[in-house]
Amino acid sequence: MRAYIPAYDLRVPGSLSEALALIGREPGVWQPFAGGTDLMVLLEAGKLPHKKFLSLTKLADFRGIECTADAVLLGALTTYTEIQAHPILQAEFPLLCTAARETGSIATQNRGTLGGNVVNASPAADSPPALLVYDADVELVSERGLRWLPYHGFHTGYKKMQIAPNELLRAIRLPRRAQQWKQYYRKVGTRKAQAISKVCFAGAARMENGTVRDIRVALGSVAPIVLRAVKTEAAIRGNRITPDNIAAAKGVLAREIAPIDDIRSTARYRLRVAQNLLQEFLMLLSR
Amino acid sequence: MSETVAKINIACIVNGARQRVQAYPMARLLDILREEMHLTGTKEGCGEGECGACAVLLNGAIVNSCLVPAIEADGSEIRTIEGVASGDQLSAVQSAFLECGGAQCGICTPGMVIAAMALLARHPHPGDAEIREGLAGNLCRCTGYQKIFASVVRACKTSGEKLAGTR
Numbered sequence: 001m002r003a004y005i006p007a008y009d010l011r012v013p014g015s016l017s018e019a020l021a022l023i024g025r026e027p028g029v030w031q032p033f034a035g036g037t038d039l040m041v042l043l044e045a046g047k048l049p050h051k052k053f054l055s056l057t058k059l060a061d062f063r064g065i066e067c068t069a070d071a072v073l074l075g076a077l078t079t080y081t082e083i084q085a086h087p088i089l090q091a092e093f094p095l096l097c098t099a100a101r102e103t104g105s106i107a108t109q110n111r112g113t114l115g116g117n118v119v120n121a122s123p124a125a126d127s128p129p130a131l132l133v134y135d136a137d138v139e140l141v142s143e144r145g146l147r148w149l150p151y152h153g154f155h156t157g158y159k160k161m162q163i164a165p166n167e168l169l170r171a172i173r174l175p176r177r178a179q180q181w182k183q184y185y186r187k188v189g190t191r192k193a194q195a196i197s198k199v200c201f202a203g204a205a206r207m208e209n210g211t212v213r214d215i216r217v218a219l220g221s222v223a224p225i226v227l228r229a230v231k232t233e234a235a236i237r238g239n240r241i242t243p244d245n246i247a248a249a250k251g252v253l254a255r256e257i258a259p260i261d262d263i264r265s266t267a268r269y270r271l272r273v274a275q276n277l278l279q280e281f282l283m284l285l286s287r
Numbered sequence: 288m289s290e291t292v293a294k295i296n297i298a299c300i301v302n303g304a305r306q307r308v309q310a311y312p313m314a315r316l317l318d319i320l321r322e323e324m325h326l327t328g329t330k331e332g333c334g335e336g337e338c339g340a341c342a343v344l345l346n347g348a349i350v351n352s353c354l355v356p357a358i359e360a361d362g363s364e365i366r367t368i369e370g371v372a373s374g375d376q377l378s379a380v381q382s383a384f385l386e387c388g389g390a391q392c393g394i395c396t397p398g399m400v401i402a403a404m405a406l407l408a409r410h411p412h413p414g415d416a417e418i419r420e421g422l423a424g425n426l427c428r429c430t431g432y433q434k435i436f437a438s439v440v441r442a443c444k445t446s447g448e449k450l451a452g453t454r
């Protein structure tokens with residue numbers, strides 16, 4: 001059933017200090033509202049118990065993509081459309097651009113934000129695997145000031161994360177060192193457009209004379225959180241890509257992920273597809 | 288009954304005309320357009336961002352109005368299907384839909400036309416893949432899509448139609 005709209009408040013603070021004061025005074029009472037592409041769906045379904053929302057749309061500090069010599073800083077309000085249009089992201093962070101292009105429709109991409117995707121904390125979200133592969137950091141802001149956290153470890157359990165009720169996610173930072181890495185991203189869903197992932201895989205590796213010097217592997221929809229597969233990475237790092245090594249890595253991956261049966265797919269299917277995607281990625285490295 | 292909040296004033300420009308309405312802050316732009324402004328061309332299909340029947344241009348960008356809270360319409364410029372033709376003169380996209388049979392029951396059509404316009408503004412000469420991507424957010428229960436696709440291909444040929452600032 002639809003929600004009773006008059007019961008919902010949505011404030012639009014004009015400045016960061018105003019926003020932080022509000023959530024500082026009443027932590028947990030005011031829930032952030034960015035593009036609304038997750039929240040409005042819950043509202044329509046009558047599944048939004050929270051009644052008070054704080055729109056971030058006027059916070060200039062949360063917008064824009066800034067590039068320095070060693071990092072790209074994306075404001076939390078950066079939309080999927082903005083990600084795809086950015087030349088440095090296209091050149092150096094293609095996995096994030098692909099994730100953005102495969103997220104919803106153009107209308108969703110015009111409204112949905114990267115920060116919203118991170119804090120909504122769906123295990124099936126499509127950008128977080130790319131963020132994990134790129135060693136992203138997240139910047140949290142409260143009245144007390146700023147703190148940076150590695151994105152790996154930010155999600156601690158299903159919809160649980162290291163953000164306090166008086167904090168907002170302000171930005172996501174990507175170190176600019178992926179250029180020499182071979183990169184791979186594939187989202188598997190029911191159909192080509194507008195599907196929620198059954199499995200989503202992002203990988204990157206730095207090769208040296210046929211040996212994997214360093215590697216990142218991350219997957220969506222195979223665990224309660226989007227998972228960086230560190231054990232699988234360790235099984236591959238330092239090795240050459242051989243059929244035996246691929247088989248071994250697939251075995252490690254099977255023990256590292258914990259896919260479930262749900263409305264979109266089955267645990268068995270997800271396990272098999274995750275392993276096949278790992279293989280496809282590793283084959284790409286050997287080329 | 289839950290507590291209720293006060294309505295807010297919303298001023299925006301819709302299809303070139305100034306509009307002022309009062310609405311609850313979380314009301315959907317879709318409902319404001321249809322029920323307050325009586326612009327019922329914009330349709331509701333799913334109410335959850337999946338079908339595109341409610342698509343409008345908000346500050347030039349295509350959005351699903353069922354997912355936009357009223358408060359964000361304040362100060363904005365909106366274009367709905369009612370603002371696509373100039374008087375009796377249909378736009379190139381609309382004419383192409385007529386000529387190619389791109390509409391049957393018509394429920395998806397306003398959103399399809401808006402999506403096609405947004406597409407042509409981004410890619411005046413779209414390839415097949417771009418057309419499919421541009422329409423991927425719009426569902427149709429009647430046509431089987433082929434005629435909609437053909438309508439957009441035709442519109443590209445007839446139009447040169449450009450909407451400044453449309454994404």
Ligand SMILES: Cc1cc2nc3c(=O)[nH]c(=O)nc-3n(C[C@H](O)[C@H](O)[C@H](O)COP(=O)(O)OP(=O)(O)OC[C@H]3O[C@@H](n4cnc5c(N)ncnc54)[C@H](O)[C@@H]3O)c2cc1C
Nearest residue numbers: 034035036037038039103104112113116117125126169336
């Ligand atoms: C039709 C449709 C298709 C979709 N397809 C995909 C898809 O393919 N892949 C995918 O990953 N997602 C998809 N989504 C989900 C959604 O679009 C994304 O998760 C989007 O990135 C959410 O961003 P938002 O700004 O709209 O979030 P909102 O709905 O505004 O917020 C989402 C959550 O994040 C919190 N939040 C937002 N910003 C901040 C911040 N800066 N600081 C603290 N908390 C914050 C909010 O409180 C809320 O809990 C789809 C949604 C729809 C409607």
Ligand code: FES
Nearest residue numbers: 332333334339353
């Ligand atoms: S009614 Fe808005 S997308 Fe379906």
Ligand code: FES
Nearest residue numbers: 391392427428429
């Ligand atoms: S014409 Fe009926 S839904 Fe498209």
